[in-house]
Amino acid sequence: MGVGQVCVQRRRRTGDTGRTGRNGRTGTIAVVTALGLTAVLGGCGLTGGSDEVTLKLVAADYGDSAANGSQKYWDKLAKAYEAEHPGVSIDVTVYSWNDVDAKVKAMVAAGDAPDLAQIGAYADYAAKDLLYEVDELLSIPVQADFVSQLADAGQVNGVQYGIPFASSTRLLFYNKTLFEKAGLTPPTTWKELAADAEALKAEGVKYPYALPLGPEEAQAETMQWLLSGGGGYTDTNLGTYSIDSTENVATFDWLKNDLVGKGLTGPVAPGELNRADAFSAFAAGDVGMLNGHPSLMHMAERKGVKFGMVPMPGAEGPTKISMGVADWMMAFKQNGHAEQVGEFLDFVYDKDNVLDFSREYDLLPVTNSASRVMTAAKQDADLKPFLQELPLSELYPVGRTSWAAVSADVKRRIGGTVASGGSPAAILGQLQSTATRAESAE
Structure with missing residues (x-):
């Protein structure tokens, strides 16, 4: 953890004397000596934007043209979030699916992991203890809202590290x-x-x-x-x-x-x-x-x-289990911004934001609240057959490294x-x- 991150975390907890945190945990009480406090204040400063936190997100592009590229989606979402959360900036870089996994892998290898990555697989990073556990980040209502088999697929050895971001199923x-x-x-x-x-x-x-x-x-x-x-x-x-x-x-x-x-x-x-x-x-x-x-x-x-x-037809009749696919969001521990990352992800997974993304890119929502809306909405009638298949689907064994x-x-x-x-x-x-x-x- 760098000096700047230490300053941000200590300042964030000023006055946070034993309150229950956003995940039901008790906040850590920072205890410093008078000399230590002076050193912290002198080294970090209290003006000039020292409280600013920038979260770096690397994401995949779901668009099929310049007009609907995912950079536009994320830029709009980041702007809305920043307006409600002064002091937090969201820096988003979007790559094509051909490149995004390799880009994140190279960043991690260089010791420059992003705070967040929205890519195709998480298990390798979880196995190396590079990721936050989901319950260290997300509020309980948001965790409870994920479609169950998608949340289960985000687990390694019974602990969830992968956060489902988008899903789909297949039909003939x-x-x-x-x-x-x-x-x-x-x-x-x-x-x-x-x-x-x-x-x-x-x-x-x-x-x-x-x-x-x-x-x-x-x-x-x-x-x-x-x-x-x-x-x-x-x-x-x-x-x-x-x-x-x-x-x-x-x-x-x-x-x-x-x-x-x-x-x-x-x-x-x-x-x-x-x-x-x-x-x-x-x-x-x-x-x-x-x-x-x-x-x-x-x-x-x-x-x-x-x-x-x-x-899909089967050997003797219609296939009882369809194939499901999920893409993943994950948060790297390197930069230590767990609280800000968690608050941003709670915003990302707000029902309306999940609906906006799913409808923009013809994907299935990963939350139950958004799924219920799409199942009932006339504008989403063409996706209903896929939504019906999702609870019956089986995903790749993505929890295996x-x-x-x-x-x-x-x-x-x-x-x-x-x-x-x-x-x-x-x-x-x-x-x-x-x-x-x-x-x-x-």
């Missing part, structure tokens, strides 16, 4: 015009999905089912299919990775033989097809079916594509499972080995 999108032309109804099982894809192929549809297993977001498409086959990345009962389970191997055998092998996934090999390209193809009217999240709705609407959305290595290896290898000559059992076994090694290194 289908092109209504192409389906009507082929006389089809939305599938509820894999067999029906394959039959619909055959009919779409016969009608000349470029991508009957778009299967993006390219490196951009292969871990998401993979997880959705694993869940639909009754498996997943982990065994929820044992709490261990189960990537090469019998169920998972059967799922990718089916994909390889009954979908990809029959030419039902389009002209680009799944291992080379990225999610963004698949979404663009759907918005261009070239895709019959694919898994998608809320932002795809507006991409398709802007291009005039009529679409429907249904739960091993997940980053496993996810990276999935992106690198999983496309090979469905390639000509590929072996789902062998590749899933290799991924399991990666997971086992990463777990043992924790």
Whole structure:
């Protein structure tokens, strides 16, 4: 902790003699000798902005154009907060999702961690004891308002460090015009999905089912299919990775033989097809079916594509567990501004602010209060199917520090499972080995 931070903390507690703090804790009573007090006052000063605290926040960009970039959202929010909290400034830097995790990692490695980071993963930092625990920061009402499975996913060894910031689920999108032309109804099982894809192929549809297993977001498409086959990345009962389970191997055998092998996934090999390209193809009217999240709705609407959305088909019926995704807010301990960080985060997670962000970027709110509003509001009717899926969703195993290595290896290898000559059992076994090694290194 630097001298400036010591001064701020001591001054902040002036007169704070035993009051109960914002989290129900008793404030620390700063006891100094007369000589020590003189030194503090002389070293810090009482004028000239010495009470100012600047919180540095690094955040990801959710915008799809300059007009709705996240920098604008955060600048507006910071300005509103600063107007109510003189003496606290919020310095926000926004990076693209391609860069933000690496930027924060480099800052931490250089000993210059931000006060707050809104990025994709928190577990590595928590494991190194770099983060505040959530109950050291947030007021109890704000903590209680988080959607339960999102809050649970923010835990490492039973302690919450990751604060959910944004979430989404996946549904099967289908092109209504192409389906009507082929006389089809939305599938509820894999067999029906394959039959619909055959009919779409016969009608000349470029991508009957778009299967993006390219490196951009292969871990998401993979997880959705694993869940639909009754498996997943982990065994929820044992709490261990189960990537090469019998169920998972059967799922990718089916994909390889009954979908990809029959030419039902389009002209680009799944291992080379990225999610963004698949979404663009759907918005261009070239895709019959694919898994998608809320932002795809507006991409398709802007291009005039009529679409429907249904739960992901499963081996025997609609998938009972959908895939959920959450992005995370975390607070680093290095600068020691716990009280100011906590007060700012309480503001960030105010119901109206959560609603504003969720509606701006077509994402699901992470709080129950905002979710209730969106579920009932007519203006959010298009998000209701996704909101209904969220309580039934399963998230990546983000609380494991091993997940980053496993996810990276999935992106690198999983496309090979469905390639000509590929072996789902062998590749899933290799991924399991990666997971086992990463777990043992924790």
